[in-house]
Amino acid sequence: MTQPTPYHEDQELDNNTSDNIHFRDILEQSMSRRSLIAKTASGAVALALASTLTGCNDSNDDNNNSTPAVDPNKRPEKLNFKPVAKNLNDIVTVPEGYQATVLYALGDSINPRVGAWDDNNIPSGPSFQFRSGDCHDGMHYFGLNTSSNRFDDNVSTQGLLVMNHEYINPTFLHPKGPTKVDNRRPEDEVLREMNAHGVSIIHIKKDATTQKVEFIQSSVFNRRITASTVMDFAGAAAGADLLVTSYSPSGKQTRGTHNNCGNGYTPWGTYLTTEENFIGYFQRSSSDDLKRQPHEIIALNRYGLKAGASSRYGWETAIGQIEAQDLYSRWNADVNAAQAAQDYRNSPNTFGWMVEIDPFDVRQNPVKRTSLGRFAHEDSACRVVAGQPLAFYMGDDSRGEYIYKFVSTANWDVKDINGGYTMGDKYLNSGILYVAKFNNDGTGQWIELSYGKNGLDASNKTYPFRHQADVVIFARLAADSVGATKMDRPEWCTVHPENGEVYVTLTNNSNRGSSYPTDAANPRNYEDTYAGSKTNKGNVNGHIIRFKETDNKTTATTFKWDIYLFGAEAKMAANINLSGLNDNNDFSSPDGMWFDARGVLWIQTDDGAYTDVTNCMMLAALPGTLGDGTTATTSNGQQTIVGAKVTDENLRRFLVGPKECEITGIAMTPDNKAIFINVQHPGEDSSSYDKPSSHWPATQTDPSNTTARPRSATVVITRKDGGVIAGT
Ligand code: FEO
Numbered sequence: 001m002t003q004p005t006p007y008h009e010d011q012e013l014d015n016n017t018s019d020n021i022h023f024r025d026i027l028e029q030s031m032s033r034r035s036l037i038a039k040t041a042s043g044a045v046a047l048a049l050a051s052t053l054t055g056c057n058d059s060n061d062d063n064n065n066s067t068p069a070v071d072p073n074k075r076p077e078k079l080n081f082k083p084v085a086k087n088l089n090d091i092v093t094v095p096e097g098y099q100a101t102v103l104y105a106l107g108d109s110i111n112p113r114v115g116a117w118d119d120n121n122i123p124s125g126p127s128f129q130f131r132s133g134d135c136h137d138g139m140h141y142f143g144l145n146t147s148s149n150r151f152d153d154n155v156s157t158q159g160l161l162v163m164n165h166e167y168i169n170p171t172f173l174h175p176k177g178p179t180k181v182d183n184r185r186p187e188d189e190v191l192r193e194m195n196a197h198g199v200s201i202i203h204i205k206k207d208a209t210t211q212k213v214e215f216i217q218s219s220v221f222n223r224r225i226t227a228s229t230v231m232d233f234a235g236a237a238a239g240a241d242l243l244v245t246s247y248s249p250s251g252k253q254t255r256g257t258h259n260n261c262g263n264g265y266t267p268w269g270t271y272l273t274t275e276e277n278f279i280g281y282f283q284r285s286s287s288d289d290l291k292r293q294p295h296e297i298i299a300l301n302r303y304g305l306k307a308g309a310s311s312r313y314g315w316e317t318a319i320g321q322i323e324a325q326d327l328y329s330r331w332n333a334d335v336n337a338a339q340a341a342q343d344y345r346n347s348p349n350t351f352g353w354m355v356e357i358d359p360f361d362v363r364q365n366p367v368k369r370t371s372l373g374r375f376a377h378e379d380s381a382c383r384v385v386a387g388q389p390l391a392f393y394m395g396d397d398s399r400g401e402y403i404y405k406f407v408s409t410a411n412w413d414v415k416d417i418n419g420g421y422t423m424g425d426k427y428l429n430s431g432i433l434y435v436a437k438f439n440n441d442g443t444g445q446w447i448e449l450s451y452g453k454n455g456l457d458a459s460n461k462t463y464p465f466r467h468q469a470d471v472v473i474f475a476r477l478a479a480d481s482v483g484a485t486k487m488d489r490p491e492w493c494t495v496h497p498e499n500g501e502v503y504v505t506l507t508n509n510s511n512r513g514s515s516y517p518t519d520a521a522n523p524r525n526y527e528d529t530y531a532g533s534k535t536n537k538g539n540v541n542g543h544i545i546r547f548k549e550t551d552n553k554t555t556a557t558t559f560k561w562d563i564y565l566f567g568a569e570a571k572m573a574a575n576i577n578l579s580g581l582n583d584n585n586d587f588s589s590p591d592g593m594w595f596d597a598r599g600v601l602w603i604q605t606d607d608g609a610y611t612d613v614t615n616c617m618m619l620a621a622l623p624g625t626l627g628d629g630t631t632a633t634t635s636n637g638q639q640t641i642v643g644a645k646v647t648d649e650n651l652r653r654f655l656v657g658p659k660e661c662e663i664t665g666i667a668m669t670p671d672n673k674a675i676f677i678n679v680q681h682p683g684e685d686s687s688s689y690d691k692p693s694s695h696w697p698a699t700q701t702d703p704s705n706t707t708a709r710p711r712s713a714t715v716v717i718t719r720k721d722g723g724v725i726a727g728t
């Protein structure tokens, strides 16, 4: 990580402690402006302020007279855009008749008092409290009712776009890449890194005729949630001894969220952000095992924090001059005091959760919803059926990890829309957590992870569970002990809006067929060459599994499954390319995935196996239903159950991203006329800050650019004729 070039403070735009006070002033000013939203009964005053500042139009008129009358909410009969060809260009390529516009890139200011990003004068670490974070990921659009200042699922002309900033690309985040001085990370760099994590909430408006989307920089709704933002715990583990830290001796709070990957959203209008690869942010000394009980060591190892582990970014090495030392010390997970309330031995337990954020509530702390379990949370999809409990489907993205569902105790009541965190308390604190077992015959079970059931108690051989708090904090150990099925890296989940079938991407697994034997649900193990030299093995290209709950009930404890789609190269053998992909729709490593409200399935890739031929991409699909295919035998002789083969009319490539990026994050306005995606880490393979292998997003408007730094960014895609995306 240490760069040969030393860090120079004078390369910063605004990097001293007085600037930090300046940023606190801005924060206080933002908070007092935001309080208008909460303090004004109608909210009208606050929005009037925003309108005055931006000159924006408050109209909720979503009618568009420029295109023929169509029902934008109808599922298209077939996909009507021309497929985008695979390519290695340094640009977002969209179909003919569409346009892609960069909306919000790393470092962009969300406050008029904070200056613009400048490639040649990288802004200070503290200023990133008011700038776009890095590595944009999961995302959702929430329509804004400009009368109430609350959520309205029918509004397309103004909304809050909420997105994750999963991690950072330090090579391009800092003036000369990441540095160390006397083996310590400079505080300004660490603050820039911590602030570049988390979530952005940005206020956007869309012209109802041209579909042009703009970011309203002066809006009181714009805010950042970072790796330092105060958060509350709620649910089964709130207040548990294993969440006690020096910061929160009661175990009811922590600071920050990080590695926010896929996302979810609730029917009451809040955002769910996930904490995926959180464990690598902590260091634990090789001698720490000597201070731990055997069961503590079992749990730490299961979550990947073995004794002697160093932290990914070295945040614990910073010396606190701008902020208190404690902000950095908490990334050291060693036992180094007499009691847990005096150190950060439990700090890793305060991450790995599903976090609820109400984008419209600018005052309350985000809430970590612990009843949904602690693991490398990738995504969440909520199945909503009026009068039934809600079901939240979730993946744990690591090789051989599991698929979970949480079923609320409360039945869904549409009157709860806009109830904010109070509804989070109602639906996300009390319920049952399950883990999935996939049988080879196409059936499956949800196994309950409740203390006192299925052997989850103090006599458990895997881990001595004392209560439900232990079960959710160490959900992986609970799932291990009940015999859940080890999957090929569960990433995003989504629910078919018409038939309630649940889809989960299984991105790939290099160890399938070796350390993880194949089974019908994870059936492929094959070899493929990369760039003519390297050989990839296992489930190289990933697949998408789907399942239907028994009696179509959210509370079902059994289901039926098949594999909707297998990633593959078009030229691969038919017993690998089991879905019959061709050059218009072949892909590898599905990751982001979302059904829009019409039932168009969007599939995005984060790939390293086909990137010798094409950059990562997004495809549109019109899937059939579970059981529309047949049984098949893979190249390695494993029997499986595969959905109907795809055609050009129901699966085609919509977009290809710039060099070395991942395409992720997917959101649409309710009129289906603007679609948002995130381009994560373009140029991530670059060897040094001064040798970028991508110059995107500058290349989006100037393809000849050969100097700009690559930056993760949000892109909005619209049709040049203002019509509905992907088909009518
Ligand atoms: Fe952050 Fe599993 O992708």
Ligand code: CA
Pocket (backbone or CB within 6 Å): 528, 529, 530, 531, 569, 609, 610
């Ligand atoms: Ca290949």
Ligand code: CA
Pocket (backbone or CB within 6 Å): 261, 262, 378, 491, 591, 592, 606, 664
């Ligand atoms: Ca992902």
Ligand code: CA
Pocket (backbone or CB within 6 Å): 606, 662, 680
């Ligand atoms: Ca990635």
